[in-house]
Amino acid sequence: MRVLALSSSPRKDGNSRMLAEAVLSGAASNGHQIDLVDLADVVRAPLRDCRTCRLSDGRCGIDDEYEELLRGKVADADAWIFATPLYWYGIAGQLKIFIDRLFCYTSSGNPDFADMIDRLKGKRFAVALTAEESYPGAVVGATAQLQELARYLRHEFVGxxxxxxxxxxxxxxxxxxxxxxxxxxxxxxxxxxxxDYRVDSERSGVIWPTGAA
Ligand SMILES: Cc1cc2nc3c(=O)[nH]c(=O)nc-3n(C[C@H](O)[C@H](O)[C@H](O)COP(=O)(O)O)c2cc1C
Structure with a gap:
């Protein structure tokens, strides 16, 4: 399986990227193919008003490496690891911009939107987050946002x-x-x-197979 980490701290030798690298090492230990991208190298502009920004054929008019990242590594990955420092009780701006700009490719103004929606769905999803504060509530907002994004994209939110x-x-x-x-x-x-149990989910009553470590 292909595992892609998107690291959003502008500090490339920082804590959140280190955590993401550790997640990738764990994935590699099970034979998965790993990759990491620093969003600061790719995402150079925030979302604009698509009505004025789109090219005449409906494609995104922002000229940076975002589309290449999205159509290649992001859409092809089987799992996404989002790495972020906590910034002002939220996710880092680079990551927010990455998420915001998904709009340009998934809204119906884009000629390939249906194909892109298909390619973005159904992945495994995990978050690596670092913060100065140990107070549990500090990261709740950032975590909840990413969890909702995962739900919306029909991903499996692993942890x-x-x-x-x-x-x-x-x-x-x-x-x-x-x-x-x-x-x-x-x-x-x-x-x-x-x-993601519901009250009427069929459940065997056993979570882990017997003999699991
Ligand atoms: C702009 C900015 C805002 C921050 N806001 C918070 C915050 O709200 N709460 C917190 O606990 N730490 C905050 N921090 C500290 C970082 O989350 C912390 O240093 C983190 O480990 C940095 O990750 P990095 O090394 O991957 O960049 C902030 C740091 C910066 C630079």
Whole structure:
């Protein structure tokens, strides 16, 4: 399977990217193909008013490497890892812009929108997030936003790994060991049961197969 991490911190030797790399290492340990993109290298402009920005054939008029990233790596991946620092109790701007600009390719003004919607659906999805504050509520808004995005895109939301860190590399010293958690998350990216039970869901009563470690 192809696992793509989108790292949104402008600090490329920072904590959230390190967590994402650990998720990828875990995925690679199970034979998956891994890749990481720094959004700051690709996404150079925010969403504009599509009515005035679209080209005459309906394609997106913003001239950067976003479309290449989207049509290639993002649409082709089987799992997305979104890595973000907590910025002002939300996700980093680069990541928000990446998400906002999905609109240009999924709204009906774009000639390929139906195909793109198909290609963006049904992936495995995980989040690697770092914040200075350890207060649990600090990351709730950012996490909820990404969870709702995953639901909307019909993804399987596998999990969130959260590190408490500020200076570069400090996430490795977080006593909660988020780097290990990230590795484990990557390793189980495609096997974990992601449940979204309803009251009338059929359930066997057993979550993990007997004999599982
Ligand atoms: C612009 C900015 C806003 C931030 N806002 C918050 C915040 O609201 N809460 C928090 O706990 N940490 C906040 N931080 C700290 C970062 O989330 C923290 O240092 C994180 O580990 C940085 O990740 P990085 O090394 O991947 O860039 C902020 C940092 C910056 C630069």
């Amino acid at each position: 969130v790994v959260r590190g408490v860190a500020n200076s570069r590399g400090e996430v490795q010293r977080d006593p909660a060991k988020p780097m290990d958690q990230a590795y484990a998350l990557g390793a189980r990216l495609f096997d974990g049961i992601v449940s």
